[in-house]
Amino acid sequence: MKKLIAASVLVTTPLLAACGNDGPSATPSDSIEVTAEDFKFGPAEWHVYAGTFTLTFHNESAAMEHEWAILNQGVSISTDEEFEEDLVLTELEKQPPGTTISESFTIDEPGEYQVICALEGHLSAGMIGKLVVHEAA
Numbered sequence: 055m056k057k058l059i060a061a062s063v064l065v066t067t068p069l070l071a072a073c074g075n076d077g078p079s080a081t082p083s084d085s086i087e088v089t090a091e092d093f094k095f096g097p098a099e100w101h102v103y104a105g106t107f108t109l110t111f112h113n114e115s116a117a118m119e120h121e122w123a124i125l126n127q128g129v130s131i132s133t134d135e136e137f138e139e140d141l142v143l144t145e146l147e148k149q150p151p152g153t154t155i156s157e158s159f160t161i162d163e164p165g166e167y168q169v170i171c172a173l174e175g176h177l178s179a180g181m182i183g184k185l186v187v188h189e190a191a
């Protein structure tokens with residue numbers, strides 16, 4: 055499932071300023087990367103600019119499929135029991151072990167989004183991260 059979100063939002067306080075203390079890792083990019091393992095994402099926090107960005111996803115698991123699902127802004131869950139498909143904004147569908155794949159996403163609304171692997175048991179096991187969408191430069 056993939057949905058492109060187009061939303062017009064007026065943001066009066068630049069998000070970049072709010073993130074100024076996070077160090078170099080907080081520099082937004084239009085190209086991010088993640089390695090999925092059993093059961094975590096590395097890194098587990100990504101910073102992009104509003105608009106279109108490209109994710110390069112490596113599944114380094116020996117035997118398990120993994121995915122990278124962005125949940126709707128404001129959603130925060132920590133167990134599989136709380137998950138519903140309706141919570142997913144957009145996602146990279148599950149990928150077989152050993153896969154490297156790049157996919158583009160478009161998110162126009164700045165803010166923080168929870169990212170999970172929504173395959174059964176994986177969220178509860180620790181496959182959780184955070185995507186921060188910064189106001190476009």
Ligand SMILES: [Cu+2]
Nearest residue numbers: 120121171176
């Ligand atoms: Cu997974």
